[in-house]
Amino acid sequence: MTGDDTPHPPRLGPSHRAAATEIPVHLMFREQARVRPDAPKPASQAKAKANAPLPQSSAGRRVPRGDERLRERRGPVLPGWAGAAVGGLALAGCAALLWRTGALPDTLVAAFGATPHPYQGLRAQDYPPLAFLGIVALLALGGLGRGKVGHAWVLTLFGRYRGTVRRTGLVWVSPLLLRRRVDVRLRHWRSDPLPAVDSGGLALQVVVQVVWQVRDTARAALAVADHTEYLAEQVESAMARVLSQLPADAFHEDAPTLRDAEAVGDALTRMLAAETEAVGIEVFSAQPTRIEYAPEVAAAMRRRRIAAIDAKHRDSVLTSVVDAVDDTVNRLTSRGLVELDDYERKALVKDLTVAFYTGRGE
Numbered sequence: 001m002t003g004d005d006t007p008h009p010p011r012l013g014p015s016h017r018a019a020a021t022e023i024p025v026h027l028m029f030r031e032q033a034r035v036r037p038d039a040p041k042p043a044s045q046a047k048a049k050a051n052a053p054l055p056q057s058s059a060g061r062r063v064p065r066g067d068e069r070l071r072e073r074r075g076p077v078l079p080g081w082a083g084a085a086v087g088g089l090a091l092a093g094c095a096a097l098l099w100r101t102g103a104l105p106d107t108l109v110a111a112f113g114a115t116p117h118p119y120q121g122l123r124a125q126d127y128p129p130l131a132f133l134g135i136v137a138l139l140a141l142g143g144l145g146r147g148k149v150g151h152a153w154v155l156t157l158f159g160r161y162r163g164t165v166r167r168t169g170l171v172w173v174s175p176l177l178l179r180r181r182v183d184v185r186l187r188h189w190r191s192d193p194l195p196a197v198d199s200g201g202l203a204l205q206v207v208v209q210v211v212w213q214v215r216d217t218a219r220a221a222l223a224v225a226d227h228t229e230y231l232a233e234q235v236e237s238a239m240a241r242v243l244s245q246l247p248a249d250a251f252h253e254d255a256p257t258l259r260d261a262e263a264v265g266d267a268l269t270r271m272l273a274a275e276t277e278a279v280g281i282e283v284f285s286a287q288p289t290r291i292e293y294a295p296e297v298a299a300a301m302r303r304r305r306i307a308a309i310d311a312k313h314r315d316s317v318l319t320s321v322v323d324a325v326d327d328t329v330n331r332l333t334s335r336g337l338v339e340l341d342d343y344e345r346k347a348l349v350k351d352l353t354v355a356f357y358t359g360r361g362e
Contacts, residue, residue, distance in 0.1 A: 066278035072218040075155045075163020076177075080144055080170025087140030093133045101126060142175040150185035154221040164217045182217045186284075189231070195294070196240050198248040198258060203294035206243065208235055209287055210272070216280030224279045231281055238271040239288070248291065249305060258291055321356045325349055 098104050102119035109116045122130075147153070147168040155162040155177040162177055166184070173179065189212070193205040212231065214220045220227040248258045258264055265287040273283040293302075329349060332338045340348060 063274050064278040066219050066223050066280070070161065070218050070223060072164050072216045072280070075153070075165045076174060077165045077167055078172040080172055083140045083144050083172030084170075087137050087144075090133045090137035090140060094130060094137065097126060097130055097133070139175060140172070143172045145171055145173055145179070147171050150183065152182050152184050152217050154180040154182055154217050156180070156222075161218055161222060180221050182214060182221050184214045184217060186211070186213045188212075189228075189235075190289070191232070191235060193290075193292075194236055194239060196243045198243055199245055200247050202248060203297055204243065204248060204258075205290075205292050205294055206239060206288050207290040208239055208268070209285075209289050210235055210283060211285040212276070212281055212283045214280055215282040219278065219280030227279050227281060230279055231276055234272060234275045235286065238268055238275060238286070242268045242271060243291075248293065258288075261288065264288055321353060324356050325352045328352055 095104070099109060099114065100117060101122055102117040103122065104116075106116040145153075147165065147170075149168050153165040153173065155165065155173065157177050165171065165173060189210045191208045191210075193207055196204045196206050198204060210231070214227070224230045242264060243258060246256055246258050246264075250257050256263065265285065268286040268288070269283060272286045276283055329345065329352070333340065
């Protein structure tokens, strides 16, 4: 010990470990590229990409518009008891007229407790009331029908729309009107796996579930040949347009993808609702329930996804190791425990990095 009795902390020399793996330290601590003041920060760029909405459909496309004159309105309908009462009275009038002329069998008349009359034949003045009462009974009883819950009748006369009947129970509708039953219940439709492609051209298979209901029965029955088939075709068309705007996966960047089920479902619902409004269909939800790669590319994309997950894991481990090494070296030097020159500092960083990384790997 010299004249200066103050003990100095030991100087740590470079550690020479034969089994240590050479790690290019200068690559981990190299200076980042200078960012211009007016350029956005990488974090803000990633956040902007993640929050970016789905691209909207082209303004050049025209949404189909239905005939404004074809709107659902209430059709002519009466309570069923009124038709039954009129029909019963007409039949009773016919029976009374035939009983007075003696045309009814005696056994039938006796069954009702009436006195039979001798048959004298039908006179000419008896035919008009019989014909009138018969027509009234035929129209009154022929117009009776049973309205079901969740169904409606679309009425037409000689090809012209006359109204819609949504009443349930026993109702009377003119037998001269042609009736067409339409299901107005809340319905859902689940598609088979449909082919599609993402923005990168990769083949996909998508299953879509649609919740919908007929709102305008006139348009659903008369504006299109088959509104259910029209809906299925529009689902496939809208799905192809929405899915082709984004990639299925973004392996090496933080960007919006088709895995965001809520955003994809909202875009598909809006587009499908606009396409089906012209035929009287209201779409509540159109949600892809499964988005998978086609069999010919599924294996390759699975390997790519595993590689991306492994690379992200390695990057996170290396980041935590570098932070731990930096914190350790700063603590040693700031507290005056060691004094290191540039060469010794690099050697210490290398040894600590190897030790920490090996420990994390285990």
